[in-house]
Amino acid sequence: MTACAIEAAAEEDGTLRPTGFTITADGAYAARLAGNGDALYPERWTLDGPEPYAVPLPLGQPEEPDTRVVPMADGRxxxxxxxxxxxxxxxxxxxxxxxxxxxxxxxxxxxxxxLPPSPDGTCAYALVPGPGATAIWLVAGGAFGPELVAEVKGRCTGGVWLDRTGRMLAVDRRLDDGPVKSVAVDLERGGEVTELLQITEESDDRLLLADPDSGLLLIRSDAPSPGHHRLGWGVLGSSRPVRFPECLRLPDAAVTPFAIQPGQMLMPENCAVALRIDGAAGSWVGLWRPSARRLHQVAAPGGWLAGAGLWTRSGVLRLPYVTAAVRCGLARLEAPVEAPVEAAPAAPGAVATQGAQGVQAAAKPAVCRPVPLQQAPLSGRRSAAG
Known part of the structure; x- marks a missing residue:
């Protein structure tokens, strides 16, 4: 499941980062700021019943527009x-x-x-930038209020959970004036940092989404075309290259993935992926699988909270919407069924290696030092869980 949003802010690579409507990792609850103008208040949605319903949580005075809300697994x-x-x-x-x-x-x-809701549902974390490092704070779930749990050298943004326990967190880090690289932070080892994604030494490589069940990764990088960021995909632990499908490259629209179908343990290429597409005509939905070369574009339901949604294990995409007649609604879209085709070729010269502490693909294999992924703590994410 994925944290999702009503509105979005542009990042350095042009990505629309979700900010606003957030869903718990298990898909049971969501939260947002509801209301209009200066009359804003928190609202919790319950999503795991027969029909969704919303509960307003107003306090003594309206909330500011920059207030953030995150749902917890216990309904708070x-x-x-x-x-x-x-x-x-x-x-x-x-x-x-x-x-x-x-x-x-x-x-x-x-x-x-x-950060997006922790997979364990009981904790919430935040990134706090500093002069030379970024702090990771546990802001809910600690014994004595907010706790500093790790400091990562450099400026960190993003935030993607890599396991089901809330131990491994991926962030996009920039050191000094260098490129952006995704790194994995082990929150149970005092914030131990390992490299996760490096396609070339000079490229900006960001991790947008990850599915812990299948290991499917959605990536944005300018490695194929320096200066132009493209969507790609890879599999955690795989020796195959990072791929950049042409079908995900739309000339007049921004394409941002927001949800991956869970439960596909051994079939990452068959995971359905939902994408938000923003163009001059507004926002609509893209449906795609790595095993296919076609991006299905469908109209979003009226009142869609753009960029928000979650997949069921059976391949049904649930999209939250609000209209004058429906205060809390979930539209349902079926994942397209199509015969898989041979995967599209990787970027010219890209060779996948399992790098020192993560997934690597290098245009010049001699430049990036290959170290087996199983030496990184990510390979033990399942054993660490149980």
Whole structure:
């Protein structure tokens, strides 16, 4: 499951990063800021019942537009508010006709970013930039309020969970003025950092989505065409190259993946992927599988909270929407069924290697030092879980 959004902000590579509507890793709950104008309030959605329903969680005064909310697996909602030079955090929950609030504490920062919901559902984390390093804070789920759990050298953005336990986190890191590279951070080893993705030494390589079941990775990189970022895919632990399908390259629209079909343990190439497509006509939905060469473009439901959605294991995409007549709705789209074809060729010269601590594909194999992936902690993500 994936954190998703109503509105998005452009990153350095032109990617629309989701900010706003967030879904728990198990797909049971979601949260957003509802309302209009200056009358904003948190709202929790319940998604795992026969029909979705929304519960408003207003407090004594409206929320600011930059307030962030993250749903927890127990139905509570984490809220983060910026107050001058810090962010304060609380857990909200319905209690009769009112909203209960449990204060958690604060983190000194003016640029804090909440990460997608942790797979374990009980913790929430944030990235806090500093002068030479990025701090990872546990802002909910700790014993004594917010706790500093790791510091990663460089400026880090993004945030993708790589396992089902909430131990391995991928972030996109820039060191000094160098390129952006995805690295894996082991939160159970004091923030031990290992390389995860390097296609060439000079390319910007970002991890957008990962599915822990199949190991499917969705990547954005300018390795195939320097200066132009493209969508690619690979498989964690595979020796095959990172691929950049032509069908995911639309000349007049931005394409951003937001959900991967879970449960495909041994079939990463058959995972259905949902993509948000933004063009002059608005936003619509793309449906695609790595095993096929075709991107299916379909109209989004009216009132779609653009960029938000989740797959069921059986291949049904559920898209949340709000209209004047429907306060809380879920539209359903079936994943296209098509005969698989031979995978599209990789970028010219790209050769996959399992790099020192992650997935590598190098245009010049001699440049990138290959080290087997099984030597990295990622290879033990299943054994670490149990």
């Amino acid at each position: 909602v984490l809220i983060g508010r910026r107050v001058q030079e810090r962010y304060t955090f609380s857990l909200l929950y319905p209690t009769g006709p009112r909203t209960g609030e449990l204060p958690l504490g604060a983190v000194e920062s003016t640029g804090l970013t909440l």
